[in-house]
Every structure is written in structure tokens, then in C-alpha cells.
Amino acid sequence: MGAGLVAALLAWGLNVLIVKGGGERCIIWVIPWLEEFIKTGTALLLRTSIPLTHGVFGLVEAVHDYLSSRRLGFWAGLASVLSHWFFGQITQYLFSQTGYWLLGAGAAALVHVSWNLAITRLFASLQRIK
Incomplete structure (x- = not known):
């Protein structure tokens, strides 16, 4: 459980810097x-x-999502927990099959990119409907 918390703190700090420097x-x-x-x-x-570790990370992100939005926070949080757990399953499976953790993490990152792209487009289209 501690690894998920450590990872969440590290990622949060770096994410803030990256978005500040490179944009949304x-x-x-x-x-x-x-x-x-x-x-x-x-x-x-x-x-x-x-x-x-991936699941705990998702839980930390879920708490942030929930506290950030009264309207969508619960659903965004649920999606965070489930998606990060799924990314962890992808990573573990490929690592266990190949012995290369970088392959597992890379494949999970590709799925994560696709997920973020889909969610971003969904929310953008919902905003246009309003």
C-alpha cells in the first residue's frame, strides 16, 4: 500500500510541473x-x-477527483480506481510473461494514453452540448 502512496506523491509533484511547463x-x-x-x-x-500499487495510486487519484467535483467526482473517482487497477493488471501480465517490466509498463502507458484521449474527447463533446 505504501508504494501506491509514494508513487501518487511523486507523480502528483511531477504532473504539476509538467502541465505547468507543457500545458494541458x-x-x-x-x-x-x-x-x-x-x-x-x-x-x-x-x-x-x-x-x-497501481490500485492504491488510483484510489488516491479517486479521492482527489471526488473532492474536486461534486457533480462528477464520484464517477471520475470510480473510473480512476478501475482504470489504474487495469493498467496494473496489464503491466503485471506482460512482465510475468516476458520478464521485462518495461514492456508491461510501456503497454499500460499506451492504453493509458488512449484512455486519457478518449475521456478528454468525451468531456470536450459534453461541454459543447451544454
């Missing part, structure tokens, strides 16, 4: 890579479960 597009194209490598690297360094 970094949420789609840069941050997923950073988060997947931080979560997996932290789990490996602390010798703990990769899926659990």
Missing part, C-alpha cells in the same frame, strides 16, 4: 507514461505487488 496536452501524451513507470518502478523498488 501533457495530460494525454506525457503524464500516462510518467505515471506507469513511476507506479511500476516504485512497486519493484519496494518489492510489492504491481497491481496493488
